[in-house]
Amino acid sequence: MPNEFRLIQSTYRGCSLLVHRDYIFQKNYTNQDQSINWRCQNNRLKGQSKCPATCRTKDDKFIREPSEHNHPPEKATKIQMHECVQNIKENVHDIKKGVKRYFEEAINESIANNNRSVEEYIDDIPKFNSYRTYLYRIKHELFYQVYTINA
Numbered sequence: 001m002p003n004e005f006r007l008i009q010s011t012y013r014g015c016s017l018l019v020h021r022d023y024i025f026q027k028n029y030t031n032q033d034q035s036i037n038w039r040c041q042n043n044r045l046k047g048q049s050k051c052p053a054t055c056r057t058k059d060d061k062f063i064r065e066p067s068e069h070n071h072p073p074e075k076a077t078k079i080q081m082h083e084c085v086q087n088i089k090e091n092v093h094d095i096k097k098g099v100k101r102y103f104e105e106a107i108n109e110s111i112a113n114n115n116r117s118v119e120e121y122i123d124d125i126p127k128f129n130s131y132r133t134y135l136y137r138i139k140h141e142l143f144y145q146v147y148t149i150n151a
Contacts (some may be wrong), residue, residue: 022073
């Protein structure tokens, strides 16, 4: 079984995502044997037919390949924005400037590094308010850990 997937932890709630052939899966649950069940992110859409696609992984390998989707793959821009947010989360504790400014600069830099127009990203650009609380918590948790150790 080919293992052509990558994991992203980018949602504002910290949920893990699996990207396989431009389809996005959300972590559904972990089994007792530590294998992870995933379901298509479009499984939760309201007003549309829910996608039945699922898969299972263990130790970064597919145990069960993804089943068929009932919709086209995601746009590359949406996947890129998920990856950009993951990068922001991993680096937010190292920044010397404001969190909102860092967030906006990172998004703009990600868009500029690809040869696409901003209009292609309009529907996929994440809103700072969706991640604000989470990003500030990450930044402040590290600050308080350092402060407590040095006190």
